[in-house]
Amino acid sequence: MSDATRTDVFEEHRSLLLGVAYRMLGRVSDAEDVVQDAWLRWADGDRSDVREPRAYLVRVTARLAVDRLRRIKARGETYVGPWLPEPYVTAFGDTTPDTAERAVLADSVSLAVLVVLETLSPLERAVFVLREAFGFPHAEIAALLDRSEPAVRRLAARARQHVEERRPRYDADPAHRRDLTERFLAAAAGGDLERLLELLAPDARLIGDSGGRSRAPLRVLRGADHVARFLAGVAAKGVPDLTVRVLELNGGPAVLVLSGGRPDAVFQVDVADGRVRTVYLLRNPDKLRSLADLG
Numbered sequence: 001m002s003d004a005t006r007t008d009v010f011e012e013h014r015s016l017l018l019g020v021a022y023r024m025l026g027r028v029s030d031a032e033d034v035v036q037d038a039w040l041r042w043a044d045g046d047r048s049d050v051r052e053p054r055a056y057l058v059r060v061t062a063r064l065a066v067d068r069l070r071r072i073k074a075r076g077e078t079y080v081g082p083w084l085p086e087p088y089v090t091a092f093g094d095t096t097p098d099t100a101e102r103a104v105l106a107d108s109v110s111l112a113v114l115v116v117l118e119t120l121s122p123l124e125r126a127v128f129v130l131r132e133a134f135g136f137p138h139a140e141i142a143a144l145l146d147r148s149e150p151a152v153r154r155l156a157a158r159a160r161q162h163v164e165e166r167r168p169r170y171d172a173d174p175a176h177r178r179d180l181t182e183r184f185l186a187a188a189a190g191g192d193l194e195r196l197l198e199l200l201a202p203d204a205r206l207i208g209d210s211g212g213r214s215r216a217p218l219r220v221l222r223g224a225d226h227v228a229r230f231l232a233g234v235a236a237k238g239v240p241d242l243t244v245r246v247l248e249l250n251g252g253p254a255v256l257v258l259s260g261g262r263p264d265a266v267f268q269v270d271v272a273d274g275r276v277r278t279v280y281l282l283r284n285p286d287k288l289r290s291l292a293d294l295g
Contacts, residue, residue, distance in 0.1 A: 003043075009053045010042055016054070016134070017061045019109070023129040024065040024122075025072075026085035026114045028290045034064045058136075059144040062126050066145075069122040080212030082220055084280055085114040086287040087249045087266050089294075106174075106251025108133035111280050112270055114250070116166045120159055127152055128159035168278060170270035178253040180271050182246065185255050188267075189244070191235030196228035201275040206230060211284035227279060239264060245294065256291060263288035 017038060021031035038061045050056045088109060107113060108129065117125050126145060130136040138156065142149040171177060180199065187195035206227045208216030221227050243258040254268040266288065270278040282288065 006043060006047065010039055010057065013054055013057050017057055019105075020058060020061050020129060020134065021065045022088055023108055023114070023117070023133055024062070024125055025069060026118060028086045028088060030068060030072075031065075034061060034068060037064050055140065055144065058130070062130065062144055066122045066126050069125065073122070080210070081216065081218040082207050082209055083115075083118070084111060084207060084209035084282055084287075085250070087254065087268075087282060087291060089291070090248050090251050104135075105133065109251045110270075111250050111268060112167050112170065112278070113163065116163050119166070120162060123147075124155050124159040124162070127155040128163065131156050132160065168270060168272075170272045170277060174252065177269075177271050178246075180274075180276065181253045181255065181269055184269055184276055185244070185246070185267070188231045189235060191232040193228055193232045196231060197224055199276050200224035200227055201272070201277045204276055204279065206279040206281060208281040209284050209287070211286065213285055214283040216281055216283045231279075247294065256294060263291045263294070266291070 014035065017035045018031055021034040022028060025031050025034070038057060041060055042057060047053070047056070090106070090109060117128065120128065123145065127141055130141045130144065131138070136144070138152050139149050141147075141156075142152040145152070147155075184196075184199050186192075187199060202224050203222070204224045204227050206217065206221040208218075208221075210216035210218075212218075217230065221230055239257060239259050241260040243261065245256045245258065246253060247256060248254065249256075249266065249268060252268060254266055256263060257265040257267070263285075264283070266280075266282040268280045269276045270280075
């Protein structure tokens with residue numbers, strides 16, 4: 001296999017590999033590092049005997065991600081305030097015409113699901129991602145992870161039950177979610193307390209992730225009144241040289257707030273029964289770096 005061919009083959013599968021690594025790690029920079037390590041292993045050796053490059057590259061990426069996730073968990077780092085995944089730019093509407101496939105991919109990369117995946121073991125998470133997001137057969141996952149098929153089936157069942165029990169219910173319809181996101185954005189930007197209360201479910205919550213690096217609640221805000229008053233207060237203080245963009249992040253519409261052309265915050269909402277159930281607010285500057293080119 002020539003160097004050019006080897007590069008072409010890897011680039012053909014890069015988006016898949018990044019998708020696997022990000023879902024397993026919830027961190028864009030770590031996922032990119034894993035994919036880069038996978039490239040080095042692919043490029044440096046003689047791969048002429050590899051019959052299925054896709055399977056080989058996914059196996060290498062999954063194992064590297066499991067190892068990295070184990071190291072992260074072993075460090076036992078303390079995070080200041082609630083933790084949310086790094087925002088991940090997606091465009092499933094443009095690249096995935098199949099509605100059912102798009103829904104599966106969007107759900108597997110949603111903030112709600114990724115938060116729950118953080119509570120799985122590294123192996124459970126790998127099996128869940130490969131099975132639920134990308135549809136790999138149990139036998140193939142077993143070969144990828146050097147586990148027996150019965151063991152993989154047990155891991156898959158345990159992980160699926162864990163996720164189903166813990167993830168919040170929300171509507172997946174992208175058009176409805178975008179419409180409500182835009183109306184919610186208008187109410188929040190205008191500090192319209194009455195309108196915010198109309199759009200929020202009574203038991204709504206706001207999860208803010210600042211990592212202690214910027215202003216955001218250090219505990220989850222619960223109840224429509226608390227969430228609405230917080231957002232109205234943010235609007236009253238204002239953001240210098242404000243620019244707002246609506247784009248697709250983590251499989252759904254999101255609001256990128258820019259201050260002086262630099263990412264300042266990301267808002268995203270989950271909706272159910274026509275109302276906003278969860279507001280995600282990301283303000284940790286380390287997690288917004290990957291969005292800098294969108295300014």
